[in-house]
Amino acid sequence: MRSSSPAFTFIDLFAGIGGFHAAMKALGGECVYAVEIDKQAARVYEANWGHPALGDITEDADDDLGVMNVPPHDVLCAGFPCQPFSKSGAQRGMDETRGTLFFNIASIIKAHRPSVVMLENVRNLIGPRHEHEYAVIIETLRELGYHVSDVPTVFSPHLLPPELGGAPQVRERVFITATYAPDQVAKDVEFGGPPPAATMADKFGDFDPKRDWHIEDLLDDTHNVPGCDLTEAEAHWISAWDEFVQIMRPLMGGRRLPGFPIWADAWLDFPEMAGINWGEASITIPSTVSMPSIDPALPAWKQSHLRKNYDLFERHFPDIIAWAHEWKVYSDIFPPSRRKLEWQAQDSKSLWDTVMHMRPSGLRAKKPNYLPALVAITQTSIIGSRERRISPRETARLQGLPDTFIFPDQPDSATYRQMGNGVNVGAVWHVFRSHVIRDRDLLQGTGRGCALLESVETSPDRPFELLMSHVPAERR
Structure with missing residues (x-):
């Protein structure tokens, strides 16, 4: 100085x-x-x-x-x-x-x-x-x-x-x-x-x-930072949605995941889903599904998101149902806010390659080039490559403060x-x-x-x- x-x-x-x-x-x-x-x-x-x-x-x-x-x-x-x-x-x-x-x-x-x-x-x-x-x-x-x-x-x-x-x-x-x-x-x-x-x-x-x-430029090269570990439930949610990413990518011809919010609860609108006992060790996957109707009184943005989620499910429902059963998506393990994925990570190969945020609107994944703004009242960024949250020291570096x-x-x-x-x-x-x-x-x-x-x-x-x-x- x-x-x-x-x-x-x-x-x-x-x-x-x-x-x-x-x-x-x-x-x-x-x-x-x-x-x-x-x-x-x-x-x-x-x-x-x-x-x-x-x-x-x-x-x-x-x-x-x-x-x-x-x-x-x-x-x-x-x-x-x-x-x-x-x-x-x-x-x-x-x-x-x-x-x-x-x-x-x-x-x-x-x-x-x-x-x-x-x-x-x-x-x-x-x-x-x-x-x-x-x-x-x-x-x-x-x-x-x-x-x-x-x-x-x-x-x-x-x-x-x-x-x-x-x-x-x-x-x-x-x-x-x-x-x-x-x-x-x-x-x-x-x-x-x-x-x-x-x-x-x-x-x-x-x-x-x-x-x-790239966020790696300021991270400590360690997975173990006291107080920054993921909970068992958080690791389960991320692993489940990561497998969803891996399942969907080849089904979509190797293309990136869709950018619209993916709502697992929207798939329950299909009448065939009501007949599945999700707590059973094995389930029977229906041979066809019936497209639900959309309430025209809903806001236009919500109608659009529902329509896109219905289309995605109709095309790939056998794989999605098997995935949901394996990971117990429709159980108390998954609260409603964790049954949503906001994929903003473009062509990233895995959730564990992204930066994630647990938000009321769902699990949001972004490319790990930079973080959204640090804020005082929301969840701390999860660094997929470290399998933990960003540390207090790393947030100080993001604000330009020396170690x-x-x-x-x-x-x-x-x-x-x-x-x-x-x-x-x-x-x-x-x-x-x-x-x-x-x-x-x-x-x-x-x-x-x-x-x-x-x-x-x-x-x-x-x-x-x-x-x-x-x-x-x-x-x-």
Whole structure:
């Protein structure tokens, strides 16, 4: 990590365990204030970065009561929760954010006018249900004197090659980046501001995420990681559906499995299935089956899925019935959510060659080039090649944190939750650097902005080169 006097100072709001801190520190910044309300996350933050974080932003920053305990700074970072704003106060800007956590952020910006503001949120912030909230955020930033684009920066770390700090995780996030430049605001309002700092369409040489990423790049080479084992039932479900894959592939002329959700319970709609005693040691497979009718009142998507499942069963019912009996698919061994397979692994040969997720909608299998976004409230990815779940350490690597990063005195469940709530370090690094370089002319006209610009322009292409030297504060 860089030492001596910092090139710039930053604050870290809704800090989590410090994804923003990792990127800013590696760029030469020094944290002067951090706040995180979750005690376990704040404990990890302080153990690694040596800076206290436990606190409540609503107690430290309020436009009416004053901005207490928050010192001046050059960069404001915030991975903030987004509460709905009132639609009754359109065009009220900052006033409309009262009662939301964004209001507390805006209060800090108003008090200190940092050179750069970097906000991060889930992709849904720019979805149809939150168009108003996004518009109010942009309006408020401009009201406070910031040069900001109407178009959000949406980016995912899987788009970046490893040499630029990427990671094999599809994690689309919205970044709102702004530079203090009051003279630009009127022009931005008229023309929509500058282009976004980065986009999902950005290309990096001939790097192709679908071709060049593989999750094996960051996995430990072991099947035995304590706490990550599959249960006996989980292994049974996967093995059963894997045999289904092996049975169906030659029946389909060697082609890949169909992409529609396969619903084993839909096959019970065939009247001949009612006559089978699935608990018997042996069963008689009917010679023909009768196509069920589909309720036209059902939603179109469900009618389509049922029709495709019926067609699949009608063509291959002798093999499917034998498979279902052998693996006890229609028994208590298989709960309803495990009688569904979502095959998204294209031409993979086996389920054990894929990355899997146990979802309410079924067992989803994907090619092992990259993982879907880590999230705090869902099942952890199962790595077929390791026959286990991804480990807490491996999830930290997916978020761009070095192996020296520690999670002291907490259960793995807390680490998984923190990684699911965190921000990817490489994505922050790339978006922030792109923003600063885009606004070079605005920043070099100010003393602190000039130092920030110089630090960013002379930094390596990826944060890991500097994070490799990370030593947790607790162990220094």
